[in-house]
Amino acid sequence: MMRRQIPLRRRLFLLVAAGIVPLALSAGFGLLALVTQQRNEMRTAALDIARALSTAVDSELRRAAAVLDVLATSTELDAGDPKAFLPRAQRVLASQPDWRLIMVADPLGEVLAHTATSLGAKPPPIVDRQSFVTAVRTQKSVVGHVAKGPKGDFAFAVRTPVMHNGQLLYVLTGALRPKVILDVIQRQHVPSGWVVAVLDSGGNRVARSRANDESMGQPPTPSLRELLLSKADEDTGITLSLEGDPVYTAFHRLPDSRWTVAIGIPTAELEAGAWKSLLAYGGGIVLSFLLATLAALAVARSINRPIGELREAALALGSGTPPPAVVSDIQEVQAVADALLTAASQRSTNETERESLLDAERRSRAAVEAARRRLELLATAGSVLSRSLEPHATLEAIASIMVPSVADWCRVDLLDSEGQLQQVLMHHVDPERARQGAEMLRRLPARSELRGSPAWSAAEGKPHRWQVDTSAHSLRDPALQEFVDFIGLRVSYVVPLIARGRTLGALAALQGESGRDLTDDDCALIAQLAQRAALALDNARLYAEAGSTRKQAEMANRTKDEFLAMLGHELRNPLAPIVTSLHLMNRRNDDGSARERGIIGRQVAHLMRLVDDLLDVSRITQGKIQLQLSPIDLNAVVARAIEMTHPVFEKRIRPVEMQIPDEPLFVMGDEVRLAQVLSNLLTNAAKFTPGSGRIALTLTHDNVEATLVVEDSGSGMAPTLLPHVFDLFTQGQQSIDRHAGGLGLGLAIVRTLVKMHGGTVTAESEGLGFGSRFTVRLPLVERPEVSALAPSTISSALDARRRSRVLLVDDNGDAASTLAELLEVEGYDTRVCGDAPAAFRVLETFTPDLALLDIGLPGMDGHELARKLKASPRTAHTTLIALTGYGSSRDRDLALAAGFTDHLVKPVDPEKLLKLLGRLSARPA
Numbered sequence: 001m002m003r004r005q006i007p008l009r010r011r012l013f014l015l016v017a018a019g020i021v022p023l024a025l026s027a028g029f030g031l032l033a034l035v036t037q038q039r040n041e042m043r044t045a046a047l048d049i050a051r052a053l054s055t056a057v058d059s060e061l062r063r064a065a066a067v068l069d070v071l072a073t074s075t076e077l078d079a080g081d082p083k084a085f086l087p088r089a090q091r092v093l094a095s096q097p098d099w100r101l102i103m104v105a106d107p108l109g110e111v112l113a114h115t116a117t118s119l120g121a122k123p124p125p126i127v128d129r130q131s132f133v134t135a136v137r138t139q140k141s142v143v144g145h146v147a148k149g150p151k152g153d154f155a156f157a158v159r160t161p162v163m164h165n166g167q168l169l170y171v172l173t174g175a176l177r178p179k180v181i182l183d184v185i186q187r188q189h190v191p192s193g194w195v196v197a198v199l200d201s202g203g204n205r206v207a208r209s210r211a212n213d214e215s216m217g218q219p220p221t222p223s224l225r226e227l228l229l230s231k232a233d234e235d236t237g238i239t240l241s242l243e244g245d246p247v248y249t250a251f252h253r254l255p256d257s258r259w260t261v262a263i264g265i266p267t268a269e270l271e272a273g274a275w276k277s278l279l280a281y282g283g284g285i286v287l288s289f290l291l292a293t294l295a296a297l298a299v300a301r302s303i304n305r306p307i308g309e310l311r312e313a314a315l316a317l318g319s320g321t322p323p324p325a326v327v328s329d330i331q332e333v334q335a336v337a338d339a340l341l342t343a344a345s346q347r348s349t350n351e352t353e354r355e356s357l358l359d360a361e362r363r364s365r366a367a368v369e370a371a372r373r374r375l376e377l378l379a380t381a382g383s384v385l386s387r388s389l390e391p392h393a394t395l396e397a398i399a400s401i402m403v404p405s406v407a408d409w410c411r412v413d414l415l416d417s418e419g420q421l422q423q424v425l426m427h428h429v430d431p432e433r434a435r436q437g438a439e440m441l442r443r444l445p446a447r448s449e450l451r452g453s454p455a456w457s458a459a460e461g462k463p464h465r466w467q468v469d470t471s472a473h474s475l476r477d478p479a480l481q482e483f484v485d486f487i488g489l490r491v492s493y494v495v496p497l498i499a500r501g502r503t504l505g506a507l508a509a510l511q512g513e514s515g516r517d518l519t520d521d522d523c524a525l526i527a528q529l530a531q532r533a534a535l536a537l538d539n540a541r542l543y544a545e546a547g548s549t550r551k552q553a554e555m556a557n558r559t560k561d562e563f564l565a566m567l568g569h570e571l572r573n574p575l576a577p578i579v580t581s582l583h584l585m586n587r588r589n590d591d592g593s594a595r596e597r598g599i600i601g602r603q604v605a606h607l608m609r610l611v612d613d614l615l616d617v618s619r620i621t622q623g624k625i626q627l628q629l630s631p632i633d634l635n636a637v638v639a640r641a642i643e644m645t646h647p648v649f650e651k652r653i654r655p656v657e658m659q660i661p662d663e664p665l666f667v668m669g670d671e672v673r674l675a676q677v678l679s680n681l682l683t684n685a686a687k688f689t690p691g692s693g694r695i696a697l698t699l700t701h702d703n704v705e706a707t708l709v710v711e712d713s714g715s716g717m718a719p720t721l722l723p724h725v726f727d728l729f730t731q732g733q734q735s736i737d738r739h740a741g742g743l744g745l746g747l748a749i750v751r752t753l754v755k756m757h758g759g760t761v762t763a764e765s766e767g768l769g770f771g772s773r774f775t776v777r778l779p780l781v782e783r784p785e786v787s788a789l790a791p792s793t794i795s796s797a798l799d800a801r802r803r804s805r806v807l808l809v810d811d812n813g814d815a816a817s818t819l820a821e822l823l824e825v826e827g828y829d830t831r832v833c834g835d836a837p838a839a840f841r842v843l844e845t846f847t848p849d850l851a852l853l854d855i856g857l858p859g860m861d862g863h864e865l866a867r868k869l870k871a872s873p874r875t876a877h878t879t880l881i882a883l884t885g886y887g888s889s890r891d892r893d894l895a896l897a898a899g900f901t902d903h904l905v906k907p908v909d910p911e912k913l914l915k916l917l918g919r920l921s922a923r924p925a
Contacts, residue, residue, distance in 0.1 A: 020285070020288060020289045024285045024289065038270075038361075039270060041365070042248070042265070042270055043236050043248075043250070045372055046236060046248065046249075046250035046263055046265055047234060047236060047250045047252070048372050049190070049250070049263055049372075050234065050250045050251055050252040050261055050262065050263045051234070051252050052188070053184075053185065053188055053190075053196060053252075053261045053263065054252040054253075054254055054261040056184045056187070056188060057181060057184055057185075057198055057254070057259065057261055058254050058256070058257070058259075059532075060180060060181065060184050061143050061158065061254075061256075061257055061259070063535065063539070064099075064158045064174055064176055064180075065141040065143075065158055065160060066539060066542075067092065067096070067174070067542075068141070068158060068159075068160035068172050068173075068174050069141070069160055070542050070543075070546050071085075071088065071089065071092060071102070071160075071172055072160050072161070072162045072163075072172050073546055073549065073550070074088055076088065077104070077162050077164075077169065077170060077172070078164055080169070082104040082112040082113035082170065083112075083113055085104060085113055086113050086115060089102040089104075089113070089115050090115055093115055095500050095501060096174075096500070098176055098177045098179055098180035098183070099174055099175065099176055099177070100116070100149070100153065100155050100175040100176065100177055101114065101115045101116040101174075101175045102115045102172070102173065102174050102175075103115065103116075103123065103172075103173050103175075104162075104170050104171070104172055104173075105126060105132070105170060105171050105173065106169075106170055106171075107136050107168050107170075107171065109126055109129065109132060111123040111124070111125070111126065112170065124149075124150045126173075127147050127148075127149055127150075127155075127157070127175075128144040128145050128147045128156075128157050130144070130145070131143070131144030131145065131157055131159055132144075132157075132159060132171060132173070135159040135160070135161055135171050136161070136168065136171060139161045139163065139168055140161065141158065141159065141160045141161075142158075142159045142257075143156065143157075143158055143159075143200075143201070143256075143257035143259065144156055144157035144158070144159065144200075145200045145201065145202045145204060146178055146200050146204050146205070146206045146216070146217050147217070148217065149175070153177070154177070154178050154216050154217055155175040155176060155177055155178070156175070156176055156178065156200060156206060157173050157174070157175050157176075158173070158174045158176060159171050159172065159173045159174075160172045160173075178206045178207050178212075178216060179207075181198050181206050181207040182207040182208075182209075182212055184207075185198065185207055185209050186209070187528065189524060190209060190263070193265075193266055193269065194209070194263060194264060194265050194266070195208070195209055195210050195241055195242075195247065195263070195264040196208070196209040196261070196262070196263050196264075197209070197215075197220070197224075197261075197262045197263075197264075198259060198260070198261050198262075199220060199228075199259065199260040199261075199262065200257075200259055201257060201258035201259060203219055203220060203225065203228065203260075204217050204218065204219055205217060205218050205219075205220070206259070208242075210242075210243075211242060211243075215242055220262075221239060221240055221241070221242060222240075223238075223239035223240045224239045224240075224249060224262065227239055227249060227251065228251060228260060228262075233252065233253040233255065234250070234251060234252040234253065235250075235251060236248065236249065236250045236251075237249055238267065239264065241264055245266060246266075246267045247264030247265060247266055247267060248264065248265045248266075248267050248270050249262055249263070249264045249265075250262070250263050250265075251263070276357065284350040284353075284354075287346065288343070288346065288347075288350075291339065291342065291343055291346065294339060295335075295336055295339035295340065295343065312324065313326055313337060313340045314340065316344075322341075322344055323340050323341060323344055325337070325341070326340075390540060391537055391540045391541075392424070392425075394533060394536045394537055394540060395412050395424065395425045395533065395537075396425070396427070398410070398412075398507075398529055398530075398532070398533040398536075399412070399425060399427035400427070401529065402427075402509060402526065402529060403427050403428060403429060404429055404514070406509060406522055406525060406526060407493075407509035407510055407511055407516075407518070407522075407526070408428070408487070408510060408511050408512040408513060408514050408516070409426070409427065409428050409434075409437065409487060409508075409509070409510035409511075409512060410425070410426075410427040410428075410507070410508070410509060410510070411423070411425065411426050411427075411441065411454070411507070411508040411510065412424055412425040412427075412497075412505065412506075412507050412508075412533075413454040413455075413458070413505045413506050413508075414497070414504055414505035414537075415458065415503065415504060415505050421454060421455050421458055421505060421506070423438065423441055423442060424505075426438035426441060433487075436486070437483070437486065437487060440479065440482060440483045440486060441483065443479045444479050444480055444483065451464065452464040452465075452466040452492070452494060453494070454494055454505070454506035454508055455506075456494075457494040457495065457496045457506045458496050458497075458503055458505055458506045460496075461496050461498060461503060462496065463493065463494060463495045463496065463523070463527060464493070464494050465491065465492070465493045465518065465523060466491065466492045466493075466494075467490075467491050468484060468489050468490055468491060468492070487510060487512035487513070488512040488513050489510055489511070489512050490511045490512065490515065490516075490517070491510075491511045491517055491518050492508055492509065492510045492511070492518075493508065493509045493518050493522075493523050493526055494506055494507070494508045495507050495508075495509075495526055495527050495530040496530075497530055497533060497534040497537065498531075498534055499531075499534035499535050499537065499538035500535075500538060502538065504534055504537050504538065507526070507529075507530045507533065509522075509526045574812075574814075574815075577812065577814035577815040577817075577818045577819075578907065580815070580818040580819050580821075580822055580907075580910055627669070627670040627673060627756055627757070628670045628672070629668050629669060629670060630668070630669075630670075630671075631666045631667070631668060631781055631782075631783075631784040632666065632667060632668075632669055632670075632671045632674070633664040633665065633666055634664075634665045634666070634667060634674075634699060634706055634708070634778075635660060635661075635664055635665065635699070636671065637669075637671055637674045637675050637678060638658070638660060638678065638697065638699060638708075640671065640675040641675045641678035641679040641682060642656065642658075642682075644675060644676075644679040645679050645682045645683055645686070648682070648683055648686050649682075649686060651691070652686065652691045653691045653692045654691065654692055654693065654694065654695075656682065656695050656696070656697055657694065657695065657696040657697070658696070658697045658698075659696070659697070659698045659699065659700075660697075660699050661699060661700070661701070664783065665699065665701050665706045665780060666780065666781050666782070666783050666784065667706055667757070667778045667779065667780060667781060668757075668758075668779075668781045669757045669778065670757075673753050673756075673757075674753070674757065674778075676749070676753065677749075677750050677753050677754060677761075677776065678697075678708065678710070678776075680746040680747070680749060680750050681710040681750060681774050681776075682695070682697070682710060683746065684746055684747065684774075685710055685711075685712040685714065685772070685774075688712070688714040688715045688716075688772070689712040689713060689714030689715075689771075690714070693712060693713045693714055694711075694712065694713040694771075695710070695711070695712045695713075696709075696710070696711045696712075697709070697710055698711070701780060703780070704779070704780060705759075705777045705778065705779055705780060706777070706778050706779075706780050707775060707776070707777050708775070708776040708777075708778075709773065709774070709775050709776075710773075710774045711771065711772070711773045711774075712771050712772055712773075713771040714771055714772065715768065715769060715771075716765045716766065716767055716768050716769050716770040716771050716772055717763070717765040717767075717768070717772055718767065718768055719767065722763060722764075722765060725747055725763045726747050726748055726750070726751040726761070726763070727748060747763075750774075750776075754776055754778070757778055758778070758779055759776060759777050759778040759779065760776075760777050761774065761775065761776045761777075762774070762775050804828055804829070804849045804850055804917070804921040805828070805829040805830075805831075805846065805847065805848045805849050805850070806823055806828045806829065806830045806831070806848055806849070806850045806851070806852065806917070807830075807831050807833070807839065807842065807843070807846070807848035807850070807851040807852070807878075808820055808823070808830055808831065808832045808833070808851075808852045809832075809833045809834075809835070809836070809838075809839045809851070809852070809853045809854060809857065809862070809865065810832075810834070810852075810853075810854040810857075810883070811834050811835060811854060811856070811857055811858055812854070813834065815906070816832050816834070817832065819852070820832045822910060822914075823917075826914055826917075828850075828917070831846050831848070835857055835858050835859055835860070836857060836859060836860035836864075836865045836868075837859070837860075839865065843874070843875065847874060847875065847878075848875070848878050849878065849879065849921065850878065850879050850881065850917060850920060850921065851869065851875075851878050851879070851880050851881070852881050852883045853865055853866060853880060853881070853882060853883065853900075854883060854884055855882055855884035855886055855891070855895065856884065856885065856886070862882060862884065862895075862898075863894060863895070863898040864898075866880050866882075866895075866898040866899045866900055867898055867899060869899070870899040879901050879920050880899055880900045880901055881900060881901060881902050881903075881904060881916070881920075882895040882900045882902070882903045882904065883904050883906065883908065884903075884904075884905065884906060885905070885906045886905075887905035891903070901920070902916065904916075
């Protein structure tokens with residue numbers, strides 16, 4: 001059977017197709033993968049650049065917020081005087097050229113101070129009220145929208161709440177020109193063909209690298225808006241620019257301010273490389289296919305050429321070596337031989353072009369990688385610098401970023417308080433070499449006349465690049481020559497550290513043993529790092545100044561608290577013998593001095609209340625008041641408050657009108673403190689109401705809250721006083737005789753104690769002469785179960801105290817003698833001593849059952865004396881009572897820890913003291 005005959009032309013054509021088509025397919029898949037990879041890398045690079053630009057914008061916004069945070073701590077705002085704050089704001093505004101104004105507004109939106117408004121003129125209303133409301137609601141710093149001001153200029157607001165004791169006093173606003181954001185964009189050196197836009201949280205343009213003025217405050221293009229509507233905080237896509245050009249867009253949204261930074265890269269730049277590769281690869285494949293087809297047709301015509309020669313030539317071509325020359329007298333065969341030679345030459349040309357394209361692609365990738373690395377370094381620097389406000393840590397962070405990524409060495413010199421440049425840092429990857437280099441530098445004088453030195457750069461405010469001539473030792477300074485030889489210095493770049501127009505020092509990057517040079521891109525990166533370092537150092541300086549101010553305020557507050565504690569002690573000591581003497585005089589029933597004793601008693605009680613109010617305020621401001629919470633009946637609290645205020649109301653013509661429910665009303669509270677609240681309100685009403693005026697106390701409930709109302713028909717309050725009636729030392733206008741008296745502390749104590757009980761207190765008045773109304777609301781609790789009380793066995797306190805022996809130790813002779821006389825009258829066997837050594841002498845012949853010890857004794861204090869008495873077997877069972885002028889909770893804790901059974905504060909009520917002694921005397925040993 002004869003096999004089918006196939007023409008040589010067809011066979012060669014199939015052979016060529018079988019060799020070229022797989023190569024074309026492989027090249028096509030490779031080209032597709034290359035284009036895809038280029039696009040993915042460009043997407044990643046675009047997102048990285050967008051993040052870096054976002055970091056730069058966020059840093060500028062945070063810097064503005066940090067300036068406002070520092071201003072918010074000013075003493076003028078704490079004192080409630082926004083007008084006095086204006087000079088400070090004007091000084092800050094002068095140092096911030098891109099700030100338009102600074103203003104202060106209350107939480108209701110009323111502008112209280114405005115740097116752009118002349119004195120006496122009405123300030124303009126708040127622009128971008130939405131961000132103002134947000135700052136009031138969240139009590140955090142807020143960045144607003146870009147908007148036109150009253151004069152038609154664009155600006156955006158940075159708002160910071162001003163807090164005092166946990167309450168919002170004001171909202172401090174700084175209005176910044178959008179140019180500050182445009183400057184941030186321009187400092188990033190984005191390629192001129194790219195476009196960068198910054199949008200506020202409402203989607204309006206704040207800054208744009210092109211056509212900035214025309215696009216200010218405008219919304220994004222529809223395609224960009226659609227891309228930004230994605231829920232992700234960053235994404236990429238194809239959009240149309242404002243000029244109508246298609247761009248590859250990447251955006252990143254700031255987490256705090258919700259501003260967006262978008263960067264657009266012309267799609268032509270992205271597709272250019274792909275098209276070049278497509279043309280090179282595709283053209284080469286098509287050309288190769290055409291030439292091979294022609295060669296096949298030519299070979300098919302040749303029938304006389306020896307197949308062996310053609311085979312050898314084809315094998316040579318396949319191996320990449322030049323094919324041997326084939327000479328034939330047949331034109332067709334010779335054409336095939338020539339075609340093989342041509343194909344070899346074309347292949348070499350294609351390979352050369354391919355290598356050139358690959359080399360160009362590698363260089364482009366290296367450039368993109370270098371740009372990405374620089375942006376990463378800047379982003380890292382911004383992140384590191386934002387985490388520290390300590391100057392040395394800031395410099396170490398910058399140096400560690402620069403070395404060894406950019407330079408081999410990093411040197412930082414700063415100006416001291418006298419304006420002299422001092423070396424503060426010499427950094428190298430090897431700490432020992434860094435130490436040696438620093439030692440050498442200390443021997444170099446800081447000469448501002450030496451061009452290129454840190455002193456020259458700091459003095460002139462200019463950077464300088466110095467290329468060292470290594471071919472000859474031409475330096476005149478031996479110490480400088482030694483340093484250059486030590487590090488192998490090739491090139492240095494010195495940049496001044498300038499922040500907000502103030503020169504802080506200089507930073508130098510040095511190349512040594514690595515042999516690297518400093519390119520223009522490296523110098524630009526070093527300058528940007530130096531700028532960030534200068535801002536961070538200036539922020540650290542501002543933070544340190546704010547911390548110093550805060551420490552001074554805390555020290556003043558501690559001094560005030562110590563003064564109040566000492567004042568209370570010194571006032572209570574002389575009050576003690578007065579109270580005891582009055583009690584003794586009352587027991588003698590001397591009718592001739594009854595009126596004078598009453599006057600003294602009332603005035604002493606008034607003075608004791610003033611002292612207690614002062615110390616209560618001190619404890620409140622320190623947060624040291626502790627409540628003894630339990631379910632208590634408000635009826636009992638009312639009864640106790642009426643008893644406490646009896647001396648105030650016994651001389652009034654008209655008693656207190658009371659409306660109290662029959663059923664008990666229970667709240668979770670401290671009975672003593674709630675009685676103090678109600679007695680303060682009743683006393684306050686009595687102060688400002690004539691004796692014939694009406695004072696009413698009403699207790700009601702709604703099954704959820706109990707409501708206590710103290711209402712009077714007295715002098716009332718002016719509308720300007722009502723918002724501040726519960727503030728410390730606040731009082732209404734009084735006549736020159738100050739018949740109402742007081743320090744303005746009672747209502748401040750009322751507000752704090754009610755708040756600690758989970759309640760509220762409000763004040764109302766229709767104006768001067770129309771009386772006042774104070775309302776206290778407290779949450780009700782369920783009535784507690786009544787447990788059966790075991791019957792108490794009460795021994796005869798009189799018999800027990802007649803058997804009790806008392807040791808009284810007090811260095812106040814009057815207080816000790818009067819109290820001893822009172823105890824003797826009550827039947828106690830009493831011994832009096834003025835200090836600890838005298839007490840030990842008495843104890844040799846006298847063993848007391850009870851000991852009343854003062855704490856502030858000369859020499860050995862009361863705490864030490866108590867510990868020694870408890871340590872002695874003879875007096876170990878003696879009951880110790882501290883009787884002192886120190887009345888804070890800490891003083892009580894110290895007394896109980898020293899072994900005292902109880903802690904009494906001078907001047908103590910004699911009846912209360914006698915009851916306590918009687919109870920302790922009747923207690924079995």
